[in-house]
Amino acid sequence: xxxxxxxxRAERDWSQEVLAHHLxxxxxxxxxxxRGKYDPSxxxxxxxxxxxxxxxxxxxxxxxx
Amino acid sequence: xxxxxxQKFQLKKSFILFMVVFTIxxxxxxxxxxxxxxxxxxxxxxxxxPVVPFLLALISMVSMIKQDDEMFKKITADSFILTGCITLxxxxxxxxxxxxxxxxxxxxxxxxxxxxxTFSFSYLFTSKKYQ
Numbered sequence: 001x002x003x004x005x006x007x008x009r010a011e012r013d014w015s016q017e018v019l020a021h022h023l024x025x026x027x028x029x030x031x032x033x034x035r036g037k038y039d040p041s042x043x044x045x046x047x048x049x050x051x052x053x054x055x056x057x058x059x060x061x062x063x064x065x
Numbered sequence: 066x067x068x069x070x071x072q073k074f075q076l077k078k079s080f081i082l083f084m085v086v087f088t089i090x091x092x093x094x095x096x097x098x099x100x101x102x103x104x105x106x107x108x109x110x111x112x113x114x115p116v117v118p119f120l121l122a123l124i125s126m127v128s129m130i131k132q133d134d135e136m137f138k139k140i141t142a143d144s145f146i147l148t149g150c151i152t153l154x155x156x157x158x159x160x161x162x163x164x165x166x167x168x169x170x171x172x173x174x175x176x177x178x179x180x181x182x183t184f185s186f187s188y189l190f191t192s193k194k195y196q
Contacts, residue, residue: 025135028136028137029137032195038139
């Protein structure tokens with residue numbers, strides 16, 4: 001699943017470590033989400049959306065295979 | 066957050082400690098257990114000694130998994146599933162070959178050893194998927 005996490009993070013000048021701290025996950029998880037290797041759970045997606053003050057759809061782009 | 070890190074460190078420490086005790090007891094039972102000349106019940110108790118620290122190590126491991134974030138929980142769950150599938154397949158194959166006397170019988174203990182190794186490789190393989 002594609003996402004704008006890296007862009008949103010860069011806009012705020014946050015490192016992966018800082019974002020991970022905000023979401024109470026590991027840096028590796030943030031890295032995996034950014035690279036599209038791991039799709040976050042719904043609660044984590046909501047946490048991300050709230051943190052970046054946007055909707056889940058604005059951050060994540062779901063494409064059916 | 067700090068207490069969480071401390072808790073994780075404490076759990077890791079106890080896990081390592083239990084595994085060290087387990088390894089020592091396992092070596093002792095495995096290499097010297099047969100030569101013991103004691104009653105059958107005492108021998109059984111001695112044989113089961115390594116199970117106690119292993120169980121405690123497992124409890125620590127479960128607590129560590131509980132504190133992991135969702136991706137690492139998924140990696141662990143995937144690894145357990147993969148290990149289960151591999152172990153079921155090879156024990157079935159080996160069991161059938163043994164039933165027909167094609168391969169010799171071996172101790173169930175080796176299933177445990179192979180399972181541990183399989184889990185380690187499964188964990189490495191699964192975590193690579195998310196890197």
